[in-house]
Amino acid sequence: MDFNKIISYYEKLESTRKRLEMIEILAQLFSECIKEENRKDFRKIIYLTQGRLVSEIDDFPTFGIAEKMVIQAISKFTGIANSNVKNLINKKGDVGEALESILKRREGKKQTYSLDTFVKETKTEKILEISRLYSELEKLSKIKGDGSQDQKINLLTGIFRLSSPQSAKFIVKIILSDLRMGIADKTILDSLSLSITGSKNNRSFIEHAYNIHPDLGYIAEKLMKEGLEGIKSITIQVGIPIRMMLASRIQYTEIQKKLGGGDFIAEYKYDGERVQVHKKGQKISLFSRRLKDITHQYPDIVECVNNQVKSENAVFEGEIVAMDAFFEKMLPFQVVSTRRRKYDIEKMKKEVPVCLYSFDLLFENDESLLNLSLNDRRKRLEKMITPSETIQFSNKKMIHNTQEMVEYFNEARKKGAEGIMNKAIGPDSVYKSGNRGFLWIKLKGLEGGKMLDTIDIVIIGGSWGKGRRKGLLSPFYGAVYNKETNMFEFFTRVGSGFSDDDLEQFTDRLKKLEIKKPPKNIICADTPDVWFQPEIIIEVMGDELTISNKSDVGASLGDPRGYSLRFPVYQRIREDKNIYQITTTQEILELFEIQNSQTL
Numbered sequence: 001m002d003f004n005k006i007i008s009y010y011e012k013l014e015s016t017r018k019r020l021e022m023i024e025i026l027a028q029l030f031s032e033c034i035k036e037e038n039r040k041d042f043r044k045i046i047y048l049t050q051g052r053l054v055s056e057i058d059d060f061p062t063f064g065i066a067e068k069m070v071i072q073a074i075s076k077f078t079g080i081a082n083s084n085v086k087n088l089i090n091k092k093g094d095v096g097e098a099l100e101s102i103l104k105r106r107e108g109k110k111q112t113y114s115l116d117t118f119v120k121e122t123k124t125e126k127i128l129e130i131s132r133l134y135s136e137l138e139k140l141s142k143i144k145g146d147g148s149q150d151q152k153i154n155l156l157t158g159i160f161r162l163s164s165p166q167s168a169k170f171i172v173k174i175i176l177s178d179l180r181m182g183i184a185d186k187t188i189l190d191s192l193s194l195s196i197t198g199s200k201n202n203r204s205f206i207e208h209a210y211n212i213h214p215d216l217g218y219i220a221e222k223l224m225k226e227g228l229e230g231i232k233s234i235t236i237q238v239g240i241p242i243r244m245m246l247a248s249r250i251q252y253t254e255i256q257k258k259l260g261g262g263d264f265i266a267e268y269k270y271d272g273e274r275v276q277v278h279k280k281g282q283k284i285s286l287f288s289r290r291l292k293d294i295t296h297q298y299p300d301i302v303e304c305v306n307n308q309v310k311s312e313n314a315v316f317e318g319e320i321v322a323m324d325a326f327f328e329k330m331l332p333f334q335v336v337s338t339r340r341r342k343y344d345i346e347k348m349k350k351e352v353p354v355c356l357y358s359f360d361l362l363f364e365n366d367e368s369l370l371n372l373s374l375n376d377r378r379k380r381l382e383k384m385i386t387p388s389e390t391i392q393f394s395n396k397k398m399i400h401n402t403q404e405m406v407e408y409f410n411e412a413r414k415k416g417a418e419g420i421m422n423k424a425i426g427p428d429s430v431y432k433s434g435n436r437g438f439l440w441i442k443l444k445g446l447e448g449g450k451m452l453d454t455i456d457i458v459i460i461g462g463s464w465g466k467g468r469r470k471g472l473l474s475p476f477y478g479a480v481y482n483k484e485t486n487m488f489e490f491f492t493r494v495g496s497g498f499s500d501d502d503l504e505q506f507t508d509r510l511k512k513l514e515i516k517k518p519p520k521n522i523i524c525a526d527t528p529d530v531w532f533q534p535e536i537i538i539e540v541m542g543d544e545l546t547i548s549n550k551s552d553v554g555a556s557l558g559d560p561r562g563y564s565l566r567f568p569v570y571q572r573i574r575e576d577k578n579i580y581q582i583t584t585t586q587e588i589l590e591l592f593e594i595q596n597s598q599t600l
């Protein structure tokens with residue numbers, strides 16, 4: 001399929017924020033895609049629509065191309081001086097848009113002065129097959145070493161030659177890792193359901209399959225070829241991470257009722273890194289909360305899984321926690337995060353010993369256990385693993401009433417846990433992949449009138465520091481995600497809790513994400529000194545949630561009040577989440593309710 005044709009749909013999508021309209025436009029695009037001649041490209045088109053080149057569980061290719069090189073390529077292709085291209089970029093606020101306008105003007109001129117050339121170019125050359133675009137981009141990502149700069153510029157100009165002005169804009173966005181069109185996966189799922197099954201009502205089946213096999217290209221292709229039956233047959237595949245089940249929070253006095261009213265299980269809530277372990281014979285893979293393969297970080301865990309897990313194949317979950325040298329004391333998350341390095345892993349293994357506290361079993365010996373109750377899954381987990389210092393089971397206790405839960409919470413905190421996880425155990429206590437429901441309820445704090453939990457925000461802007469902080473960015477503007485409107489809403493500024501080192505590192509990373517104007521999916525009435533592509537996520541703790549006319553949280557829901565945070569303090573960077581997994585506006589509203597009703 002011709003990329004230039006797809007772009008016309010993307011342009012329409014860019015011009016609306018209304019979800020229903022987006023679903024319709026995408027459904028039209030997908031109906032085109034499933035025509036016989038286009039089917040081979042469907043998978044790739046799905047990735048592009050997600051703002052990616054490959055699926056979420058694969059590594060995104062890096063092009064090693066900065067804005068400066070794109071400017072050189074534009075200059076070479078159009079004959080316009082570098083400085084003029086730069087000026088136009090500053091005026092337009094975006095490289096892609098500047099290129100689009102240059103190419104449009106150029107086409108206009110050709111049409112006027114040299115009709116022949118124009119007709120020839122549009123009719124015979126301006127076709128950019130998706131497969132061709134992909135192979136050119138692949139070549140681009142592989143160019144390394146001496147003379148690579150010139151080769152990259154040549155390749156880029158070759159791609160521009162095949163592109164319409166609008167396509168060139170999108171291609172530049174892809175290359176500069178700025179493709180995100182703000183289309184939520186849920187919107188794509190709705191459109192797939194509508195265009196292929198004829199109704200949006202089948203979305204839940206498709207979404208379930210997507211949670212179990214988080215590759216939207218694969219899901220779309222399967223739906224196109226095998227229909228809903230194919231989708232319903234999708235099950236856990238060892239080696240493909242499944243989306244993890246998440247926990248909600250409510251007022252602690254309501255927890256027992258919400259979990260069914262009877263007995264339930266509470267476990268320590270460990271302050272480490274969530275991991276999903278996949279074992280297929282001797283092959284062990286570890287996946288992070290973001291579904292990334294992090295096996296190389298934990299060779300010690302891999303070795304122990306091999307020795308201590310009896311089953312031939314299995315998928316189980318737990319939390320990896322840093323331990324002191326005697327494996328007696330749990331250390332905070334900041335310590336385990338030092339394992340994120342790509343080098344010196346063997347050294348780190350000795351310096352930062354870890355323990356995997358396993359808590360759930362999802363698959364064993366070719367059988368999916370997702371629909372078993374937690375009690376049954378846990379029994380099988382305990383049978384399957386022989387515990388040691390490095391792999392243990394999460395500490396758990398049967399709870400009969402709220403008083404017992406509070407005592408267990410206090411014990412967990414004394415032992416260095418973040419709090420407790422309360423889990424339903426009845427027949428319906430299945431493992432809900434990708435779901436944040438009320439089968440698991442976390443409890444991290446009990447003090448009435450105070451913040452009970454940390455908030456994860458994405459940095460969308462910043463101010464340049466003054467005095468001692470001159471040259472560094474601080475404070476930052478953080479937003480939460482409104483999952484109903486698919487917008488990022490400015491929530492709070494945060495400048496406390498950062499060390500000088502933190503600020504230097506943040507400044508370095510953020511400078512690369514600087515954009516001239518905020519993307520359309522950001523609501524922020526204030527104007528920071530600098531805007532950033534929303535990418536870096538930080539966790540903050542505050543004194544309490546407040547009503548503030550400075551915050552935009554709730555704005556897109558029509559709430560006249562804004563919700564913000566009093567005395568926000570930076571806690572840590574959240575590399576394990578993507579921007580759609582940060583705290584939502586809806587959670588802020590819930591937290592506000594809990595905060596105002598909870599007393600001990």
Ligand SMILES: Nc1ncnc2c1ncn2[C@@H]1O[C@H](COP(=O)(O)OP(=O)(O)OP(=O)(O)O)[C@@H](O)[C@H]1O
Pocket residue numbers: 245246247248267268269270271272273274289319359394421442454
């Ligand atoms: N016993 C446990 N059972 C389940 N999850 C646990 C347990 N101990 C620690 N955890 C961690 O707590 C997280 C659950 O909290 P939640 O679902 O809200 O994720 P989150 O958004 O990352 O929140 P948080 O900031 O509280 O970790 C899990 O992702 C997991 O990493």
